[in-house]
Amino acid sequence: MTKNTGIFYGIGVGTGDPEYLTLKAVRLIQQADVIAYLKSDKGVSIALHIASEWIKKQQKMAILMPYKTNRQAANKAYDTAAEKVSSYLQQGLNVAFICEGDPLFFGSYIYLHQRLSTNYHCEIVPGISSINATTALAQIPLIQQNETLAVVTSRNTDEEILDALSNYSSVVIMKAGVARPRLLALIKQSKRLNTTCYIQRAGQKGEVVIQDVSQLTGKGDYFSLFVISS
Amino acid sequence: MTKNTGIFYGIGVGTGDPEYLTLKAVRLIQQADVIAYLKSDKGVSIALHIASEWIKKQQKMAILMPYKTNRQAANKAYDTAAEKVSSYLQQGLNVAFICEGDPLFFGSYIYLHQRLSTNYHCEIVPGISSINATTALAQIPLIQQNETLAVVTSRNTDEEILDALSNYSSVVIMKAGVARPRLLALIKQSKRLNTTCYIQRAGQKGEVVIQDVSQLTGKGDYFSLFVISS
Numbered sequence: 001m002t003k004n005t006g007i008f009y010g011i012g013v014g015t016g017d018p019e020y021l022t023l024k025a026v027r028l029i030q031q032a033d034v035i036a037y038l039k040s041d042k043g044v045s046i047a048l049h050i051a052s053e054w055i056k057k058q059q060k061m062a063i064l065m066p067y068k069t070n071r072q073a074a075n076k077a078y079d080t081a082a083e084k085v086s087s088y089l090q091q092g093l094n095v096a097f098i099c100e101g102d103p104l105f106f107g108s109y110i111y112l113h114q115r116l117s118t119n120y121h122c123e124i125v126p127g128i129s130s131i132n133a134t135t136a137l138a139q140i141p142l143i144q145q146n147e148t149l150a151v152v153t154s155r156n157t158d159e160e161i162l163d164a165l166s167n168y169s170s171v172v173i174m175k176a177g178v179a180r181p182r183l184l185a186l187i188k189q190s191k192r193l194n195t196t197c198y199i200q201r202a203g204q205k206g207e208v209v210i211q212d213v214s215q216l217t218g219k220g221d222y223f224s225l226f227v228i229s230s
Numbered sequence: 231m232t233k234n235t236g237i238f239y240g241i242g243v244g245t246g247d248p249e250y251l252t253l254k255a256v257r258l259i260q261q262a263d264v265i266a267y268l269k270s271d272k273g274v275s276i277a278l279h280i281a282s283e284w285i286k287k288q289q290k291m292a293i294l295m296p297y298k299t300n301r302q303a304a305n306k307a308y309d310t311a312a313e314k315v316s317s318y319l320q321q322g323l324n325v326a327f328i329c330e331g332d333p334l335f336f337g338s339y340i341y342l343h344q345r346l347s348t349n350y351h352c353e354i355v356p357g358i359s360s361i362n363a364t365t366a367l368a369q370i371p372l373i374q375q376n377e378t379l380a381v382v383t384s385r386n387t388d389e390e391i392l393d394a395l396s397n398y399s400s401v402v403i404m405k406a407g408v409a410r411p412r413l414l415a416l417i418k419q420s421k422r423l424n425t426t427c428y429i430q431r432a433g434q435k436g437e438v439v440i441q442d443v444s445q446l447t448g449k450g451d452y453f454s455l456f457v458i459s460s
Contacts, residue, residue: 022250023256
């Protein structure tokens with residue numbers, strides 16, 4: 001780490017509503033020399049879309065990330081991106097990686113941080129995470145007093161999800177849509193269907209809030225979650 | 231709910247750094263007729279302090295909340311506050327209750343929402359929660375891939391805390407300072423001291439980040455937490 005290298009910023013831009021950007025995110029995005037962001041193979045970047053109002057003259061650095069991929073391909077994309085970010089930092093340029101939600105809560109920033117934080121000065125700006133955005137939208141108290149909260153995903157085993165549903169006051173199941181029938185069966189088995197809410201694409205086009213999940217059938221969107229409250 | 235009543239806003243203002251306010255929070259605070267906030271019996275309001283730059287001409291409504299209290303006294307204070315908010319809403323005034331962190335994640339807003347949401351139109355603006363602010367400060371990836379996360383507090387039993395420490399990839403223990411020796415013993419028992427970080431008053435005066443928790447002795451601050459990562 002030398003004195004003249006740039007700073008690598010990990011900046012959360014929230015879940016979709018451009019007004020969920022923090023003042024700090026706006027300031028650092030505006031001041032950055034380079035804005036880095038993930039782009040799907042369809043050319044879509046949700047983070048760039050959210051922050052677009054504040055990106056004018058900064059240099060843009062798209063990181064192409066295949067949507068359906070094994071970790072090996074993703075790791076290779078992050079390796080290449082880290083090298084490119086590194087070259088900017090070596091030139092003394094500040095690079096801001098903008099990231100949906102919060103950078104350290106299922107955030108893609110984590111993979112770049114792991115590759116760059118040993119050699120470069122990193123600063124992280126938290127963002128509104130999906131659990132806060134969705135509970136605000138659906139007006140569901142998430143945790144209070146002596147309650148407990150578990151966050152799991154559809155990638156976890158039935159046993160892990162049932163443990164959360166059995167032992168925790170509130171449970172959030174992330175990436176729910178893709179495994180919706182299986183998850184609904186587990187929630188039903190835990191007798192918690194009555195206090196379950198399904199939220200899809202909070203703050204984005206295609207936003208859906210379902211308070212009565214017994215009507216849900218089939219798969220849903222990738223950007224979705226179940227909130228099971230106390 | 232009549233058409234001419236005001237709107238009740240629950241607005242998260244983050245954990246201390248005034249730049250953690252979202253653009254939406256700033257706009258709605260500026261537009262509100264009345265700003266309501268908790269005030270301790272020592273005259274302190276952290277939320278008011280955080281948002282002070284944006285509060286000029288709005289009417290202020292302090293809700294006196296005794297710091298150390300039984301729930302009965304707190305409930306009475308919320309009852310009285312809800313009546314006062316209600317009278318403003320009846321006059322067609324919009325009331326914004328500003329709240330540290332996120333309104334629905336251990337937020338004091340929950341108690342007013344429970345008293346007012348049946349009769350009035352409520353809108354909630356999520357805020358940067360303490361788990362996102364502290365992990366950003368300490369640069370700790372909180373959850374990724376197929377990991378799991380449990381959030382508990384020092385108010386939970388030893389059994390509940392040990393369950394979280396045994397079965398979840400990452401664990402956050404809130405309100406940690408007041409019970410620090412007990413919590414450290416439980417973390418040690420779970421053989422997770424090496425990946426434990428202690429953070430106190432993130433973004434506020436008296437901010438502390440301790441990466442080596444083996445050096446900690448005695449009690450700490452109320453606004454503090456342990457992050458145990460994977």
